[in-house]
Amino acid sequence: MESVALAIDPSILDDHEHDHDRAAEVADAAAADPDPASDAQQLPHVEALWRDPAELVIAENVRKTFDLTEHLDIVESITEFGVDIPIIAERQPDGSLHVTEGQLRTLIALDAKIKKVPVWVRDADPDLPDNERRIRTTLMQMNVNDRRVAMVEADRADGIALMLDLGASVTRVAKGLQRKRSQIKHAATIAASATARGLVDAGAYSLDQLAVIADYETLGDTDAVERLLRVPRSSFSYTANQIAADREETRARMEAAVFCAALGFGILTAEPDTSSLDSTLLPAELLETADAAPVSEELIRAQAHRWLVYLDVEENGQLVDVQTGELVDPDQVDWDTQGRSESQPGEGLRHADSVDYRDRWIPLYFLPADQVAESGLKLRPLAVDEEAGSDRAEALRLDALQAAAERESARLERRRVRELNKRGLAAKERRMEFLTRLLARRTPPAQAGQFVAESLARESDLLGSFHAPKAARDLLGVSGFTDELVSSIQSATASRAWVVVLAMVLGAFESRAGKDSWRYNDRGVQRYLKFLATVGQQLEFELVDVEQAAAGPIDYHDIDLDIDADPGLAGAVTAAAA
Template identity: 55%
Template sequence: MSPTTLTVVPDIEPAAASPAPLGDAAVAESATSAESAENERAPHPAGGAELEVPPNATAAYMDPRELVIAENVRTGFDVAEHPKQADSIREFGVGAPVLAEREPDGSVHVLDGQVRVLIAQAVGLTRVPVWITDAPTDVDAKQRRIDRTMTQINLNERRIPLTQADYTAGVALMLDLGASPTRVAKGLQQTKRAEVRKLAAVGRSATGRELADAGQYSLDQLAVIADYDNLGDTDAVEKLTTTSRYNFSYTAKAIAADRDETRRRLHASLPYAAYGFGILTDEPGPDDAYLPATELTRADGEPVTDDDVYADPARWLVWVDLEENAELVDTATGALVDPDTVDWDTQHNPDTEPGDGLRRADGLAWRDRWIPAYYLPADQLDTTGLQRPVPPAADPHEALAAAERAAAVRKEARLARRRVRELNKRGVAAAERREEFLSKYVQRSKPPVQAAHFVAEYLARNLAPGALQLVTKLLGIGWSTEELVKVIGAASTNRAWVLALGMVLANREVTLDKSLWRTRSETAARYLHLLADIAAPDDDFALVDVEQAAAGDIDFHDIPIDK
């Protein structure tokens, strides 16, 4: 494709309605051209033409305080509003040369780079790189101002910012070349050390870089996607990039749990692989080309045993399945413990002695167990001497139906096991996601509007009988939880908070009796002092002597009993 050359075409005005004499028209055109030429300068030549090298152009390092900030299209710049740029120049100096013009009197006026110069002055730099050309002397002041403004706008507007993809790729390159995360974080300044490795992971991933430029995901989310992409786990990448933003954390945790289980399963399979068995990475279904050993018999009709399987391991494949909390072990020795030999009443009661012949529950833990299942490729059945059992039945059709029913039962059992396993993993992921949400939520300074009613109803449904009786008595309603919940549901937000406080106070009140004066406790003191503090002047309430004694304000021995 050949380059396109742009040329300047003079603006031709249409003829006036009343034609003028040719001589007058020529004079008018000459005047118009002169006025236009006075305020228009030809642009730089386009295409491949070389630009004229300015005479006496020099590159120098100058003290920024010696540079003159001339008229600039950018006005109102405040260094204090750009701390990151100031930190960068303070740390690394000015890298891009300032463009400036030398006036006839020798002063150097900044054409481009005002911001760099002002920041350099503010942070105390003593030198900045400057590219200096002589100011034109054959152009009037008005035209110079036009040229200056045109240049400044073009230089600022045509700068292409670094994309997020390029930024992350650069971080990855620096780490790959041996730079430490600390050094990269310090050098980039706007990046925290903890984020450097995440940025590098994104930078190494083609998918991560593409998504970074799209701006749809946070850095943490991009790092998760990139980690799987860098591992070649396309299934995980697809799940993460197709889930909604609100479910991203949940999906990520579910995938992580699944991959963790896969790693543990493969680790548990290693001894079987070393023995010569093939290893299955997915549990075979009833329609797969694998026959479980439990469904095969020998030629004599006896079931296949482990000895039969281990006699020729190369013929068999193993699938190890996880049984959660299947074994009880001694955490100190790792030895298996029979649950029937443990006195479970001692589990949370250190003062309780175990029964005769039983051991304490301390120092014990439940552990998952991997259970092997052996499968034979169906196409090898004829070469092994094994066979599928034939159910006894007088009717061959009934025998076939019985076999199909048994297969359906096995299929349903397999599906049920898988459902429990998969949903349990999702349950763990959901719990972790809730904890993340709650950890952020409890940092807020204002409760949600639902808080008052939720807290009050929770307290109502968990009141001890004595406290429930007291609260309903104080409110003048029927003595039942449901009656109390109805009152809470009809209350305003502020009223619901009052009811919640009332139930907490009732819980404390029912622990006090007529002898409260002789039992001093911090709990009672806080409760009684709160009552005194929240009482309004028209409530006509203050702590009396026995309450003061219970609160620790006075000694009950000092209470006069003859009054």
């Protein structure tokens, strides 16, 4: 018999197979997702019950990898309030209740010895094949876990603010949400700020940083908000400290200016530039009376309405009683008692801890040029004399220019010292935050051994410096005296003990790294700052301008006082430390 070959178009077979697959998909969909609105669909019988969690059976669950100790916030919430979200269970033909959703809630309730939990129960379909039941349960469990919509932090902040507005205490809200009191306060502050609230879910700022932004926005200080939003996260705390110092100085200056304003003086918020011979404001030292006498403060006060005053600050310019604020003569203090509360001062002297150095506000007086004639004063001969001979007039003009330039140079130098000291203090506060974070680790950074060895080799008495032990204890969070530090060392692991050694060396250097280190050439402090620049690369820490000046790569005269600190040269510092 001759064989016959049948020519069949493959596409016909493909279409047939596709039709079969589509039919199977439709059938599966109908079985898995019946239409609840269909008259033919019988809704399952359900009950809302309260049950002892010990009566529930943990059935097969798609979630198998978990550790209750990693979910302490949920544990604390259920321990405090019980189970709020009902557990879903199926009643089996034998009457047992098998948990299909809420496994973690059930286990936590059992661990917390909660007597009753809410359970949403429906009867298992006895006609449903076991494999189909397991498929449906697994689909439900995965969808429930995957499709949860987490609350955004902005909404959480709003909720916290609402509860506080309704009269709930910070303690109650913190306990109820298993959060620290500081976090609750920050969240309420953030909720009141449109800028901070808009940034909270981006993750670019911590809650502490957002709270700072929110505080300034609430105060209407848009300049502070803009400055904080411009700087990188690694410089945020430094800039925040610097702004706080600026605002504190402004408040102190305004408080000191109240007395001057009460006398009738106009108040200047910035020291004027008087370097030009055509300046509209003349400093008092350029003026004299009709009989060529210097202009006294009494004479100025007598015509206060004509004068303007700027209050300059002399840092630590006066010694005062810490209790009363009264001025104290330094010769009346027994300075050997400083830091020693148990020591008795010498006869007729007072304890050094009873006094403190504070800033002194110095009034600088300026007379508008158009008020000179009416004031009865005149310019000192240092100014140009039109009636003098040409040689004499030129000499006077040059002298006047030089004097004006020297005044301006002195003004700029005062400002530079004042501003860089403020930056130095802000940088020190930020450094302390970083050091505390660095020394909380269980193991020292890889570069620590070489740094410590070299530091001790170069300065054998480094750890004996006056403030070093206390600085180390502060950095490690150890209260009390040396005995407490020794006790913590005795209970530490070998790696942690090396962290303590590092803390003592860092504390020694930090105790001598003052706010004005930018103007000195301390080789030890330079090594210290370069070490911090190196280890800080992975910990969001870079040296700012005053620290770079102290470390050596830049000259403090080159720091621009009118822009925010730039950590851009930190790479140069790190390279120099390598």
